Amino acid sequence: MDSIKIKETCLYVTDLAQTKAFYNGLLKFKVIGEVPGRHIFFRVGSSVLLCFIAAVSRKPGSLPPHFGSGQLHLAFEVSKEQYHKTKAEVEQNGIQLEQEYDWGGGFLSFYFRDPDLHLLEVVMEGMWERGKE
Known part of the structure; x- marks a missing residue:
């Protein structure tokens, strides 16, 4: 599978x-x-x-x-090169960021909410591929 x-x-x-x-x-x-x-x-x-x-x-x-x-969670993925631009665009659209997190290894993500209070995250591409065999 x-x-x-x-x-x-x-x-x-x-x-x-x-x-x-x-x-x-x-x-x-x-x-x-x-x-x-x-x-x-x-x-x-x-x-x-x-x-x-x-x-x-x-x-x-x-x-x-x-x-x-309830307040569900999902994450969107962007390239490392597009991460800061995407974060700036979200903020420029008046969307309040709740938190940015450093996952180590050069990987960041940031969190914000939609109108139904679902927790949305933008992660850097490759974050979940670390340690993959």
């Missing part, structure tokens, strides 16, 4: 308009699917970020029900 990759990640949100304003308007992620009152999907590199209204997606339908709650 070494060839398996995560293709999509899902967050549960309360307001699709504010979710779109944040992820598309501020972070510039391209909208690739949208059903008013149900979900909005964004392209993030080669992956997809799915944002659902939990109360709607938990109802049985053509797909199995799913939902979640």
